[in-house]
Amino acid sequence: xxxxxxxxxxxxxxxxxxxxxxxxxxxxxxxxxxxxxxxxxxxxxxxxxxxxxxxxxxxxxxxxxxxxxxxxxxxxxxxxxxxxxxxxxxxxxxxxxxxxxxxxxxxxxxxxxxx
Amino acid sequence: xxxxxxxxxxxxxxxxxxxxxxxxxxxxxxxxxxxxxxxxxxxxxxxxxxxxxxxxxxxxxxxxxxxxxxxxxxxxxxxxxxxxxxxxxxxxxxxxxxxxxxxxxxxxxxxxxx
Numbered sequence: 392x393x394x395x396x397x398x399x400x401x402x403x404x405x406x407x408x409x410x411x412x413x414x415x416x417x418x419x420x421x422x423x424x425x426x427x428x429x430x431x432x433x434x435x436x437x438x439x440x441x442x443x444x445x446x447x448x449x450x451x452x453x454x455x456x457x458x459x460x461x462x463x464x465x466x467x468x469x470x471x472x473x474x475x476x477x478x479x480x481x482x483x484x485x486x487x488x489x490x491x492x493x494x495x496x497x498x499x500x501x502x503x504x505x506x
Numbered sequence: 507x508x509x510x511x512x513x514x515x516x517x518x519x520x521x522x523x524x525x526x527x528x529x530x531x532x533x534x535x536x537x538x539x540x541x542x543x544x545x546x547x548x549x550x551x552x553x554x555x556x557x558x559x560x561x562x563x564x565x566x567x568x569x570x571x572x573x574x575x576x577x578x579x580x581x582x583x584x585x586x587x588x589x590x591x592x593x594x595x596x597x598x599x600x601x602x603x604x605x606x607x608x609x610x611x612x613x614x615x616x617x618x619x620x
Contacts, residue, residue, distance in 0.1 A: 433612040441606055495608050497551035
């Protein structure tokens with residue numbers, strides 16, 4: 392199994408508070424991603440990183456920020472949590488896609504509830 | 507823009523029968539990869555199979571095969587000899603060769619009936 396660890400695995404927080412989710416990899420993969428999963432929406436990309444300090448927005452980036460100061464760590468921050476950010480968050484990693492493809496490997500997920 | 511469509515929210519299949527899960531995609535890219543993932547009720551995302559857009563043969567991995575029709579932009583997953591453990595959500599995804607992102611469909615929930 393790919394070495395990806397998400398922390399925490401579960402979190403309940405109050406509206407308006409900041410929250411940081413951590414993704415740690417031991418695979419030295421270049422790309423790291425944060426997705427959220429909601430019923431009926433599948434997985435939607437929040438932000439991704441293609442190297443240390445290199446990040447870009449996904450389709451649902453509003454209200455989220457990320458940082459990657461080391462190859463192995465990718466942090467997702469909700470600056471001021473809202474109930475609409477209640478979701479399951481997945482971190483994923485991948486290598487550069489070549490002719491043989493490069494699948495994404497996923498962490499176990501973080502279930503975040505904003506009350 | 508990239509878009510992945512899975513039109514079957516839920517599917518049922520009898521144990522030991524084959525089942526096809528549909529996936530169509532919309533892209534202007536010429537080179538891309540197509541992926542299928544399984545998500546059991548425990549929540550983890552499990553990679554199943556990969557197909558490159560330039561591969562002439564359909565990909566196979568054990569009981570999984572990918573029915574790839576490039577002109578129709580479809581990448582259907584075929585599961586043969588269904589087992590009870592195949593009950594799960596299944597997601598189709600695409601990654602352009604030049605791009606960094608994975609684009610996912612909304613998923614199909616498969617239930618295998620004993």
